[in-house]
Amino acid sequence: MQSLISKQFLQFLIVGGSAFLVDFxxxxxxxxYLDHNLYIVRxxxxxFAVLTTFYGNRRYTFKDRFHLSSKVQIPKAFTSALLSLIPNFAVFTVIVALFPSPIFxxxxxxxxxxxxxxxxxxLSDKYIFNSESK
Known part of the structure; x- marks a missing residue:
């Protein structure tokens, strides 16, 4: 029986879990503790979560692939993260607007x-760590 979730995606989730801990x-x-503005601290x-994810995926999830230099891949990682930030911040903003209590x-x-x-x-699989996309 074939797994519903690939090994690579599970590795991606492990790296993402580590980045989540850094992020959170x-x-x-x-x-x-620093009493910074909600959106600035976010x-x-x-x-820092993007950097954690990039290096974790480079060394663990996609370690078997040929890698372009970090100087080429890091901008790709931030571009991809910014694109993925759209649904991330959209959900975040809507929930904060609907439920303004700090616990939410x-x-x-x-x-x-x-x-x-x-x-x-x-984006990580097809763009950042795809050596064919330069």
């Missing part, structure tokens, strides 16, 4: 990340 950790600290937590900010954060996961996988 920075988000939580910035919001609760932006810089996202930046975390729920919005999680659902936003889930919304961006699938486009991020496709």
């Amino acid at each position: 950790g920075i988000f939580y600290i910035g919001l609760n 932006s810089y937590s996202f930046f 900010h975390y729920f919005a954060f999680i659902l936003g990340v889930v919304a961006g996961t699938f486009s991020n996988y496709i």
Whole structure:
């Protein structure tokens, strides 16, 4: 019986889970201990999550592929992440608008990340770590 989820996608989810911990950790600290603006802290937590995801996927998920230099792939990773950020931030913003209580900010954060996961996988597989796309 063939698995419904590929090994590569599971590896992507593991890397994504690690990036999620980085993302959420920075988000939580910035919001609760540094008292930064909700959207500003979300932006810089996202930046560090993209770097975590890029290096994790390069060394783990797509390690068997030929890699262009990091100087070429990192801009591709940020472009892809920004495209995946559209569904992520859209879900985040809608939930925060509908449920302004601070407890829902975390729920919005999680659902936003889930919304961006699938486009991020496709872009990673077909664009960032595809040595044919230069």
